[in-house]
Amino acid sequence: MKSIVCVKRVPDTEARLRIAGDEKSVEAAGVKFVLNPYDEFAVEAALKHKEAAGSGEVTAISVGGAESAETLRTALAMGADNAVLLKTAGRAEGLAVARVLAEEIKGREYDLLLFGMKAIDDDLQAVGPMTAELLGIPAASAVTEFSVADGRVTAHREIEGGHEVVELRMPCALTMTKGAYEPRYASLKGIMAAKKKPLEEKAATAGDAGVETRKLSYPSERQAGRIVGQGADAVPALLKLLREEAKVL
Amino acid sequence: MPGIFAFAETRDGEIRKVSQEVVTAARKLADALGTEVHAVVLGSGIAGAAAELGRYGADKVFVGEAAAFDKYSAEGFTTVISSFIKEHGCDVALFPASSLGKDLAPRVAARLGSGYSSDVIGLEVQGGAVVATRPEYGGKLLSQVAATGGTPVFSVRANVFLPVENAKAGTVETLNVSVNEADFGAIVREIKAGAAEKLDVGEAGIIVAGGRGLGSPENFKLVEDLAAAFGGKAAVGASRAVVDAGWRPHAEQVGQTGKTVAPTLYIAAGISGAIQHLAGMRTARYIVAINKDPEAPIFKVADYGIVGDLNEILPRMADEVRKMLA
Numbered sequence: 001m002k003s004i005v006c007v008k009r010v011p012d013t014e015a016r017l018r019i020a021g022d023e024k025s026v027e028a029a030g031v032k033f034v035l036n037p038y039d040e041f042a043v044e045a046a047l048k049h050k051e052a053a054g055s056g057e058v059t060a061i062s063v064g065g066a067e068s069a070e071t072l073r074t075a076l077a078m079g080a081d082n083a084v085l086l087k088t089a090g091r092a093e094g095l096a097v098a099r100v101l102a103e104e105i106k107g108r109e110y111d112l113l114l115f116g117m118k119a120i121d122d123d124l125q126a127v128g129p130m131t132a133e134l135l136g137i138p139a140a141s142a143v144t145e146f147s148v149a150d151g152r153v154t155a156h157r158e159i160e161g162g163h164e165v166v167e168l169r170m171p172c173a174l175t176m177t178k179g180a181y182e183p184r185y186a187s188l189k190g191i192m193a194a195k196k197k198p199l200e201e202k203a204a205t206a207g208d209a210g211v212e213t214r215k216l217s218y219p220s221e222r223q224a225g226r227i228v229g230q231g232a233d234a235v236p237a238l239l240k241l242l243r244e245e246a247k248v249l
Numbered sequence: 250m251p252g253i254f255a256f257a258e259t260r261d262g263e264i265r266k267v268s269q270e271v272v273t274a275a276r277k278l279a280d281a282l283g284t285e286v287h288a289v290v291l292g293s294g295i296a297g298a299a300a301e302l303g304r305y306g307a308d309k310v311f312v313g314e315a316a317a318f319d320k321y322s323a324e325g326f327t328t329v330i331s332s333f334i335k336e337h338g339c340d341v342a343l344f345p346a347s348s349l350g351k352d353l354a355p356r357v358a359a360r361l362g363s364g365y366s367s368d369v370i371g372l373e374v375q376g377g378a379v380v381a382t383r384p385e386y387g388g389k390l391l392s393q394v395a396a397t398g399g400t401p402v403f404s405v406r407a408n409v410f411l412p413v414e415n416a417k418a419g420t421v422e423t424l425n426v427s428v429n430e431a432d433f434g435a436i437v438r439e440i441k442a443g444a445a446e447k448l449d450v451g452e453a454g455i456i457v458a459g460g461r462g463l464g465s466p467e468n469f470k471l472v473e474d475l476a477a478a479f480g481g482k483a484a485v486g487a488s489r490a491v492v493d494a495g496w497r498p499h500a501e502q503v504g505q506t507g508k509t510v511a512p513t514l515y516i517a518a519g520i521s522g523a524i525q526h527l528a529g530m531r532t533a534r535y536i537v538a539i540n541k542d543p544e545a546p547i548f549k550v551a552d553y554g555i556v557g558d559l560n561e562i563l564p565r566m567a568d569e570v571r572k573m574l575a
């Protein structure tokens with residue numbers, strides 16, 4: 001089975017972010033970057049299914065600047081077989097990224113196209129379904145677990161208050177969320193092996209995404225409120241505040 | 250004539266609350282732009298329920314019924330909706346930022362070649378253009394985005410645009426849909442029942458969330474009891490620590506790798522308030538923290554807090570809430 005996993009380099013979840021002078025982007029200096037946590041679920045799922053099938057190939061693809069090679073090395077160290085960096089100048093997102101990916105993927109042979117459900121920087125949750133649409137293949141998003149049999153994928157997709165079981169014809173795209181695939185750590189051996197694995201770089205042009213960021217701002221800081229009291233005896237006072245001051249009850 | 254497109258999601262033949270919210274948001278935009286709201290509902294056996302959308306401000310409700318639409322189909326819905334938007338030349342297209350909406354809306358945007366933004370929490374008209382506000386980086390930043398052409402597609406977050414009833418009753422029209430399930434590459438076989446009845450943490454107005462401070466999975470009953478005391482209005486949430494420990498299902502996880510929620514009231518019990526947890530709940534209108542550690546970071550974002558043992562505080566709260574709402 002051949003899988004393609006699309007991955008993104010994102011600021012670490014703990015990173016403190018500063019808006020740059022243009023008010024439209026974030027300062028990269030001093031920020032630690034990681035492989036997008038949701039993409040880790042996708043890489044893990046691809047590896048698990050390859051292992052279960054006993055054969056196959058896992059290709060990691062990223063759209064981004066030269067630094068994204070580092071993110072691809074992480075995927076290779078986890079166990080992906082090869083990687084492709086579609087090198088763009090500047091930040092690209094949404095439809096622009098989907099177009100670059102679709103252009104690359106349409107010439108490839110694959111059974112499964114995997115994504116993280118969302119990237120934790122733009123929080124967009126769109127590149128997977130958009131790429132699938134541009135490729136004209138079926139897709140399911142927010143998948144926690146799937147099985148493969150007879151050219152079909154049966155995927156469990158999170159919905160409000162439960163989940164849906166979706167059956168998809170292959171090739172298909174899935175966007176992964178937390179569930180059955182606990183990402184493995186890259187072993188030292190894996191990291192060493194990754195250095196020798198093929199990582200191809202190609203120049204790509206990301207066009208218009210159809211939306212532009214006009215301005216970034218910091219949300220108003222939540223003010224630390226009031227400690228109403230200690231222990232259970234403070235409960236009536238809390239409820240009184242919720243009812244009379246906050247008016248939420 | 251163009252208009253604001255609003256996609257109304259149904260489940261089990263009923264219009265979902267997020268759909269009323271989407272139509273409400275569309276109404277506000279339509280008034281600002283001097284245009285109409287065109288709501289589209291797809292499904293089977295939904296014509297009766299669809300009419301209610303007029304009450305939330307839809308000028309026209311278009312109902313597309315097909316047996317194949319008994320369950321959600323990304324491909325089928327995308328085809329019907331994108332042709333509708335193209336034919337009507339809609340100014341803006343709004344979807345709920347629900348699991349269905351977030352699966353469908355980006356596909357529609359890609360089909361139309363339009364820009365897309367998700368989880369919008371504000372919509373306004375600036376110089377004739379619709380500008381959306383949305384959180385990024387797990388809510389650490391807010392971004393204002395505008396379309397650069399075409400019909401922009403937005404999904405709007407639940408509990409933000411609260412439904413406003415409108416005396417005006419919209420007209421209902423039938424939308425011709427000819428779809429064949431055999432053409433779909435993806436088919437929903439089953440919706441795992443039971444759970445579907447439960448109020449979801451992503452949509453509830455009140456959330457009682459528990460963390461590692463609960464000490465054991467059995468002890469989560471304290472959280473469930475308090476949620477139940479709110480009489481069907483509250484859902485149970487969980488921190489990642491307890492989901493990873495297998496105490497609670499991932500569906501209840503709030504945070505960076507869980508759900509993003511915007512309830513009116515968020516009660517965090519035995520949750521330290523790690524940055525990844527805050528990413529999911531910092532837009533709650535009111536936050537209450539219950540923690541035995543007065544230095545816990547959750548108190549820095551909470552509106553009200555009680556310092557103490559949740560084993561004593563939660564049962565007392567459940568009692569008092571029951572009394573208060575009786």
Ligand SMILES: Cc1cc2nc3c(=O)[nH]c(=O)nc-3n(C[C@H](O)[C@H](O)[C@H](O)COP(=O)(O)OP(=O)(O)OC[C@H]3O[C@@H](n4cnc5c(N)ncnc54)[C@H](O)[C@@H]3O)c2cc1C
Pocket residue numbers: 013037459460461462463487488489490491502503504505506507508518519520521522523524525526529539540541542545557558559560
């Ligand atoms: C990539 C990444 C993604 C993540 N995503 C998420 C996410 O989506 N959601 C999430 O929640 N976390 C997430 N985390 C994990 C996060 O960093 C924290 O580890 C987690 O939120 C801690 O959960 P907790 O508050 O329940 O547990 P702890 O940090 O262990 O806190 C328990 C709290 O309970 C209090 N307590 C203990 N006993 C009692 C008692 N008897 N009465 C009252 N209070 C008591 C303690 O004082 C403490 O403050 C993520 C981490 C990473 C690295």
